Amino acid sequence: MSSSPARVLAALNAVRPPDQPSPVIGRAVVVGGSVAGLLAARVLSDYAESVVIVDRDDPHVTGGRPGVPQGSQLHALLPGGFLQLERLFPGFRERAVAQGAIEAPPAARRNYLDGRLKVVVPDDADSLAGTRPLLEGLIREQVLRLPNVKTVTARATGLVCDGGVVTGVHCEAGGATGVESGDLVVDAMGRSSRLSEWLEQAGWDRPALRRMTVDLNYATALFRRREAAPEATVVLALHTARMSSDVAGAAFFAREDGRWMAMMAGYGANRPGRTADDFVRRLREQFPPEFGALAANEMLGEVQTYRHADSRRRDFHGLRRLPAGLVSVGDAVASFNPVYGQGMTAAALHAACLSAYLRSGPDLGAPARRFFALQKVVVDVAWSMSTSADLALPHVDGPYPRGYRLSSWASRQIVSATVTDVPTARRFNEVVSMLAHPSSLATPGVLLGALRANRRAR
């Protein structure tokens, strides 16, 4: 690939569905019907005669489901992901709002860093607030409306290969076994995907697995919401290591069912908010007054906790031996510290990679190396942002990349300037939203602007 990663990311962010479907594949099989699988299926509906989504959960079950245990936790949709959804499903915003999703334009989002309220970037991209099941349900509804997409409720158990080509997956449902055949198989089985084992069983290499321990403890609670149309619908507060707090951050969002959903996170041995009393006390004592006001509302139900051990990526792009007819998307390829809210936006960009790859008229009898090369750019972006922030955590001990001390000093300056300086905050938000490459922050102009802003703020 000759273009710079920044250009590739910009091109992926600009990918649009073709005006007319132009099939280059007969049948595509997507294993996993969550956000990444559904978005891949949406893209494939333009390039395949037919698409089948295989998931072990019944697609018609609404709300929480066993295949996505994280679904009950707070999920933020980054503005970058929201833009992609609007492009794939024109009118997504109106439909979402009609089903209760809450508008979250820049003025309705409050962002605190170490207790200081950040400036609002007036022209920042838009977003929505709501539950993860609402968002996933909306995406599913629109994908399943496509005439050439169908679903099969079954557990995939292995690959079917013919020489150097993957030709389908083995499936099992209610004791019966079968095969779903296709010209392209998409692994969207999430972070516990078994594709690596399946490749090895079929005589191929498994991709290198990289992990960074984050040891994150999440706690989520629901509160009654009195205001039908609150002024702020998405409120986030992050603590850096300087705060010497055992709570790394908290957030609360308006939900479609007239409630607030609040989250609190800590690392390592810090498990804040496990009981209702602890949750409420910490919101009051460790966060800006808006959090205290939230905590004054009635808590509904129990606090739900979740533990997230590590960020991990599987480097399919580095495999020397790879069968044709196979790609992998979403958390199955890379899943990150959820505090940064990157997962669904990264999945949308993986779908854009699939679109760009299929539009380029690839030789489908050869491994999808071009797809994995595009996807590597997206994974590198999300990985570098989440792991470089995590390296600053006291309990994380590397591996530190070369030049880490200098780059972490520079990023502290930039992050600090986002509190007061609109141009720095605008650039930073674009990067955090995955709309712009992190290299756009690594310029002398940005650093000088941040240093000046920090001096003014002092």
Ligand SMILES: Cc1cc2nc3c(=O)[nH]c(=O)nc-3n(C[C@H](O)[C@H](O)[C@H](O)COP(=O)(O)OP(=O)(O)OC[C@H]3O[C@@H](n4cnc5c(N)ncnc54)[C@H](O)[C@@H]3O)c2cc1C
């Ligand atoms: C606590 C937490 C909070 C998060 N918060 C955010 C956030 O704020 N914003 C954000 O963008 N992202 C967030 N994420 C990440 C987000 O949940 C994922 O990135 C997103 O769901 C996309 O994942 P996926 O579709 O790749 O996999 P998953 O959502 O994990 O889905 C995998 C699917 O594969 C199916 N499956 C698995 N194995 C098989 C099999 N053998 N056969 C058939 N089907 C199978 C499962 O049933 C499931 O439907 C968070 C994650 C966690 C853990």
